[in-house]
Amino acid sequence: GMKIPLLIGGATTSKIHTAVKIAPNYSAPTVHVLDASRSVPVVNSLTTADLKDAFAEKIVAEYETVRGEHYRKRTTQKYATLAEARRNPVDIAWKPEELYTPKQLGITVFENVPLETLRSYIDWTPFFQTWQLAGRYPKILDDATVGVEARKLLADANALLDKLIADKSLTATGVAGLFPANAVGDDIEVYTDETRSDVRAVIHTLRQQTDKAAGRFNRALSDYIAPKSNGSEGGLKDYIGGFAVTTGLGADDVAKRFEAEHDDYQSIMTKALADRLAEAFAEWLHEKVRTELWGYAPAEKLANDSLIEETYQGIRPAPGYPACPDHTEKSILFDLLGAERHTGITLTESYAMFPAASVSGFYFAHPRAEYFGLGKISKDQVADYAARKGLTLEETERWLSPNLGYEPAAKEIASVPATA
16 A cells, blocks of 8 residues: 555666566556666656656556566467476486595585685676676776776775775685485485485476477486486486575674764675675685585686686586576575574575575586576476475465466456556
C-alpha cells in the first residue's frame, strides 16, 4: 500500500529487470535510472502536480512493452531437452596427468592477512566504476574526459588505504578447502576422505540448454570434474576446492565514524576499498592455492595484469554468478568450509554474505575449465534440479527466476497504479 515512488539504479540493475521483477510487485510508480544524476528530472516529474500523472502513465505503458518483449523472447527461444543437453557435455578425455592431487587436503584458515600484501592484487577498474567513471585502469588516469577526476580519486583512495593499513582498521580473514570429488551426472559428490566411501556433500550444477551449433557444448560445471564411474572405483580421482574471504570486518565501524562526522565521501570510499580488498584477497588466495595448497602450478609467476586477465589455469565460479546462478548452493559451500566459524562471514536469508566486503566460490583446476553463462533453461531441467535438491518446483523457480526460459504457471503481472 505504499505510495512513495521507487527509483532503481546502480551497476547491477537494468530497465528490463526493473520492469519484469520489481515494478509488478510494488504499488507505486517504479522507475529505472541509469545513474544518480538522471534521478533529478525523474523526481521532478514525479513531484510536480501537473507532470506526475502523465509521467507515471508513460512509465507504466513503457514497462508493459518491455515486459511483453521480454516474455516473447523467453517463449520463442529454442531449447534442447535436458536429455539432449546432457548428451553434449564438454568433451574432456580424462587423463591422469591432468588431475592433480592437492598438496594439502582439507581446510586451511588464513587469519589477519596483511592488507599491504593484498594491496598489490587490487583491480582498480571496478573501483572507478563504483564512482561512475568509465574506463580501464591505468588508461583511465590519462583519459581526456575523466582523467583529472580519476587521478584525484585514486590519490584519495590510496591516502585512505594508507590510513586503514596503519590503523589496522580492517581485518582480512579467509578459509580455503580442497576435497576429493567426482561428478555424478550434473552433480558433484564431495567425499570425506580419499576412500571416497562417505559423501560429505553434493554440489548441484546446472547445464546450458540453448541450442548449440556443431562443435559447441551444453556446459555444466560438473563437466570439469572426473565422473564417478572413472574416478572412485580404482580409476581417476579428482578434487574440488572452495573458499570464503572477507576484508569487511571493521569496515562498517570505520564508515559509521565518517558518517558521524558528516563525511559521506570517506564513508563510501571505505566501503569501496573494502570491496576491492576482498576481491584482491580472493585473487591472492587463488594464486596461493594454485602454487602451494593444490600446487598444480608451482612455477607460476604472473603480474597483476595477467591475474586480472585470468591467464592462469583454473577457475573460481561463485554461487549466484552466471555459471552457477543458484544462491542456495552457497550454504553447501559454507558448510563444507566451516566458513562462518573460521571467518565470521554469515549468510542472510537470501544468501547474501555479511560483511558485504566478502567473496566466496569454488575452485576447479582442470586445464579445460572455463567460465560460461548458463543462460535460460527449460522446465524439464528445473524440475530435475528441484528433485535433486529436495525442493519444490515453486521454490526452485523462485531461486532460478532470472534463468527461467518459460513463464511459471503461478506468475501474474500485477496492475500498477498510474498515479504517485
